[in-house]
Each structure stands twice: as C-alpha cells, then as structure tokens.
Amino acid sequence: GENVEQHPSTLSVQEGDSAVIKCTYSDSASNYFPWYKQELGKRPQLIIDIRSNVGEKKDQRIAVTLNKTAKHFSLHITETQPEDSAVYFCAAKNSGTYKYIFGTGTRLKVLA
Amino acid sequence: NAGVTQTPKFQVLKTGQSMTLQCAQDMNHEYMSWYRQDPGMGLRLIHYSVGAGITDQGEVPNGYNVSRSTTEDFPLRLLSAAPSQTSVYFCASSFRVGGQETQYFGPGTRLLVL
Numbered sequence: 064g065e066n067v068e069q070h071p072s073t074l075s076v077q078e079g080d081s082a083v084i085k086c087t088y089s090d091s092a093s094n095y096f097p098w099y100k101q102e103l104g105k106r107p108q109l110i111i112d113i114r115s116n117v118g119e120k121k122d123q124r125i126a127v128t129l130n131k132t133a134k135h136f137s138l139h140i141t142e143t144q145p146e147d148s149a150v151y152f153c154a155a156k157n158s159g160t161y162k163y164i165f166g167t168g169t170r171l172k173v174l175a
Numbered sequence: 176n177a178g179v180t181q182t183p184k185f186q187v188l189k190t191g192q193s194m195t196l197q198c199a200q201d202m203n204h205e206y207m208s209w210y211r212q213d214p215g216m217g218l219r220l221i222h223y224s225v226g227a228g229i230t231d232q233g234e235v236p237n238g239y240n241v242s243r244s245t246t247e248d249f250p251l252r253l254l255s256a257a258p259s260q261t262s263v264y265f266c267a268s269s270f271r272v273g274g275q276e277t278q279y280f281g282p283g284t285r286l287l288v289l
Contacts, residue, residue, distance in 0.1 A: 064234075069217075072215075095276060097278065099280075105282075106265060106280040106281060106282050106283055107218070107265070107280050108280070109277060109278065109279075112277075152217055152218065154218075156276075161206055161208070161223050161225055161231075162220055162223070162233060163208075163218075163220065163278065164220075165210075165217040165218040165219070166217055167215060167216060167217040168215075168217050
C-alpha cells in the first residue's frame with residue numbers, strides 16, 4: 064500500500080541553526096504534500112503545504128521543496144528558535160482520493 | 176466559529192465496553208475523518224466521510240464504526256474496546272476551494288482501555 068517515510072525521527076539543533084526534515088512517498092499519483100506541527104499535548108496544525116506543480120514554496124522562516132522524480136519532499140526551517148521545538152509530520156495525498164498518508168513524525172529540539 | 180470540537184477529552188474504559196467519541200465542526204466542511212495517533216507511528220486514518228451519508232474505511236478500520244447523518248457531526252463508535260485501542264484520537268475536517276485544500280484537526284480524545 065501507499066506509505067510515507069520520514070527522517071530523521073529526532074533532530075536536535077542549536078538555536079539559530081537550520082533544520083531539515085525529509086519525506087519520501089510511494090504513490091506516484093500523490094500531488095498534495097502538507098506539513099503539520101504538533102506541540103506537546105496539542106493538535107496537529109498545518110504550517111505549510113506544496114502541490115505537485117510547484118517545486119518550492121516559502122513562508123518566512125519555513126520552506127518546502129518537492130522533487131517529483133525522486134518522490135521526496137523536505138521541510139526547511141531557518142534561524143530556528145526554541146518555540147520551533149515540536150513534532151513535525153509530513154503527509155501525502157492524491158487529489159483523486161480523500162486519504163492522507165502521514166509520515167511517522169520528527170521530534171525537533173531547538174537548544175538555547 | 177468553534178472549528179472542530181471533540182468530546183470527551185479523556186476517557187478510561189474497561190475491555191469489552193463500548194463508547195462513542197463525538198466530533199463536530201461548524202465550518203460546513205464536506206470532508207471529515209478520524210485518525211489515531213500512537214507513539215512512533217504518526218497519524219493513521221481509521222474512517223472518513225466525503226459528505227452526509229457517505230463513509231469509507233481508512234488504514235485501520237477494524238473495531239470502529241462511523242456514520243454521518245449530518246454535515247456537522249461525525250461520531251466514532253468503539254464496539255467492544257480492547258487494550259490495543261488505547262491511543263489519542265483526532266477528528267479532522269477539510270474543504271476544497273478551487274483545488275486548494277486545508278485540513279483542520281480537533282483537540283483530540285485520549286483513550287485508555289484497561
């Protein structure tokens with residue numbers, strides 16, 4: 064079946080450094096790739112997304128890149144701050160279905 | 176708007192008991208879904224609905240039932256609770272406008288089955 068692999072499972076960076084989280088998807092028909100941030104005890108919240116007709120999207124300190132040929136996409140956070148500490152999930156979806164397939168999450172720790 | 180709401184926030188059940196997790200949204204979203212979140216396994220889709228009267232199975236549907244009689248409500252029923260159903264359950268709703276889609280999650284229900 065379809066799956067999304069996410070790496071790394073944990074990531075520690077110094078405040079001000081950059082963080083990169085990578086996901087690989089299996090369903091070549093996937094064309095929508097959202098990223099969610101989940102703080103401890105809270106609900107997942109959408110932080111950025113990208114569609115298959117775009118290679119890169121940026122929103123202030125966060126950006127997402129997509130390589131359709133290789134079937135992988137990445138989240139980039141620059142100038143990390145302590146409040147960026149959370150679990151980040153990637154997901155993939157085929158517009159012909161309603162099913163979102165999630166990665167297993169990355170726990171990001173930003174060290175002050 | 177309250178967004179997506181879920182009740183209860185926390186529940187303890189004994190093996191074999193049944194219960195219903197409630198989910199409601201006031202955004203008139205067509206699509207609603209239930210996920211369970213377990214450590215190290217991300218979010219897994221249990222059931223989803225693309226509109227009132229229409230439901231379908233996700234990745235892990237066994238042991239759960241759903242129905243969608245209105246646009247607003249999408250309850251999840253545990254027929255006979257098992258310890259393996261101990262998890263955090265999230266309801267979500269989404270809409271599509273001009274090909275753009277956004278999914279919103281509820282606050283979650285933490286379920287412990289003894």
